[in-house]
Amino acid sequence: MGAVTSGHAAALWVGLHLILLLVLSLLVVRQRQRHKVALGDGGVPELAQAIRAFGNATEYVPAAMVGIAVLALVEAPPLAIHLTGFFLFAGRLLHGFGLSRSGGTSFARAIGITLTWLAYVFASVALLFYAIA
Template sequence: MDLTPAAHAAALWAGLHLVLLLVLSVLVTRQRRKHGVALGDGGVPELERAIRAFGNATEYVPTALIGLAILALAGAPPLLVHLIGFVLFAGRGLHAVGLSRSGEATLPRAAGVLATWIAYIAAAAALLFYAVP
């Protein structure tokens, strides 16, 4: 099966986001083992932050990846898919770093939220553009 260049771009960003989610999941597991907490956060701030960093990524990433896949199917240019995928990936990574280090508002966390929203807005606008034949 021959894939379009945009489909290859979407596959790249889907794969990288899966790696990010796996890393965040492993960080939760490490904190659980370190603090002996099997369920919930056990009142451990580090574990709570790791859980939220993973949870927050799982709240945003799947929908965005669906958007990237549909953009690829709709014939969007690969560069557009790459730009949105990169901004989303950078945003989710920054947010996870900022949230994992502190429960407070941090520059990486704020920048991550902003980048994620920019990726969402760009994807939504592009999807609406490509929806019109």
């Protein structure tokens, strides 16, 4: 196997984020089945939290995946893609865990959104650098 390229790095993080979204989706399905709720949250706090954990991830992950893909297209160093992907993945994992445990504020949610925003800032700066460099 050859050297890790930007494309390989992007493929890793896109793949991991797709798995994360699938797991969060399955947690919603599990809560729906457990509480026999086909639509909405049925007033069940655990289901509402699972729906928001999945929903929140779907609000943040796609735009970041576009950023990671474009970083690969402009041949940014794999390290830049790995940093963006890692911060985002850790952030979304922590946020999803925190939100699935409690509808209120939590340390995991706070760290999760901070890491997510850090990934967004890092990717944005890197993309702007490659756009004008």
